[in-house]
Amino acid sequence: MNTLKTGSILALSVIASACSWxxxxxxxxDVLILKPSQAKQCEQMRRTTSQVMDKIWFVGRNEEKMGEELATLARNTAAESGGNAIMAVSKIAEGKQTFAILNCPHLR
Structure with missing residues (x-):
């Protein structure tokens, strides 16, 4: 029974780690995600740090899925701040990533 519980919890954790909340x-x-080479004509308005859960029940989450969620949070913040693009300025670490919020007039 204990093995069944542990297996069920592990399976639910793996499934949940693939979900996006x-x-x-x-x-x-309309907020774009740019690479540094694409942002040369843009003005950095400010920075924001997005954060999501990096583990669910002690199981590490998929880094690609976390990256999508972090970028989505940064895009939401950029829209609220009047920016039209974001660019990652750090790698994902413990579920956190920092982004530059950009104003790119040539992209409007």
Whole structure:
């Protein structure tokens, strides 16, 4: 029975780690995710740090899925701040990532 419980908890954790709980706000749909080479003509307005859970029940989450959620949170913040693009300025560490919120007039 204990093995069954442990297996069930592990299976639920793996399934949950693949799910996304972050929704893109409609206002952020036009906020682009840029690479540094694409942001040369942009003005950095500010920085924001997004954070999501990096583990569920002691099971590490998929880094790609975390990256999508972190970028979605940053896009939402950029839309609220009047930016039209974001660019990651750090790697993901413990569920956190820092982004530059950009104003790119040539992309409007």
């Amino acid at each position: 972050v929704d893109l706000n409609p206002a952020a749909e």
